[in-house]
Amino acid sequence: MDDYTALGISNPTPVRIAYKPSSSASRQTVHFTGAWGSISNPEQVVDRDFAKTAQNAAEGPQGYTKLVGPLQRxxxxxxxxxxxxxxxxxxxxxxxxxxxxxxxxxDHYTFGEVLVVDPGALVNGGMGVSLGENADTAARIRADARAPR
Structure with a gap:
C-alpha cells in the first residue's frame, strides 16, 4: 500500500494476477500487478514506477535484473x-x-504493470514478445480491469 501511495495513488487497492494460456501451444504467462484508486497525475505515476524499478535493479545483485534500452511511450x-x-x-x-x-x-483511476514471460525465451536465452506486443496485451488487460464508475 505504501509503495502505491509513494507513486502518487490515493486510497490504493492493490491487485495481482498471473494469466496462463488456455492453449497448450503457448506457454507464455502474463503477470499483472496494479491498483485502483485516485490518480491526479498519471504520467508522474508511470515515471515514478520506472524510476523505482531502476532503483531496485541498481540495488539488487550485480547482473541479476536491469532495465535496458530506451523507455518508450x-x-x-x-x-x-x-x-x-x-x-x-x-x-x-x-x-x-x-x-x-x-x-x-x-489513468486517473487505475495503474498497472504488465510483464509477459515466455519460457521458450528462457531456454533460448533470448527475447520473448516485443514491446509492441506487450503494450497490446497491457491495453487489453486495462480494458478488462476497468469497471464503470
Whole structure:
C-alpha cells in the first residue's frame, strides 16, 4: 500500500494476477500487478514506477535484473486516455539471460504493470514478445480491469 501511495495513488487497492494460456501451444504467462484508486497525475505515476524499478535493479545483485534500452511511450489500440510506457527488462535466470518487456499504464483511476514471460525465451536465452506486443496485451488487460464508475 505504501509503495502505491509513494507513486502518487490515493486510497490504493492493490491487485495481482498471473494469466496462463488456455492453449497448450503457448506457454507464455502474463503477470499483472496494479491498483485502483485516485490518480491526479498519471504520467508522474508511470515515471515514478520506472524510476523505482531502476532503483531496485541498481540495488539488487550485480547482473541479476536491469532495465535496458530506451523507455518508450506507447499508444496501443484501446488505450484511451491512459499514459503507457514500456521498457525491456533483462534478467539472469538459471545462467540464462532473458529479455522481457515491461509495460506500465496509469489513468486517473487505475495503474498497472504488465510483464509477459515466455519460457521458450528462457531456454533460448533470448527475447520473448516485443514491446509492441506487450503494450497490446497491457491495453487489453486495462480494458478488462476497468469497471464503470
Amino acid at each position: 506507447m499508444h496501443p489500440s484501446g488505450l484511451g486516455d491512459a499514459v503507457m510506457k514500456c521498457q525491456n527488462v533483462r534478467s539472469e535466470v538459471n545462467q540464462h539471460t532473458i529479455t522481457t518487456p515491461l509495460c506500465v499504464w496509469a
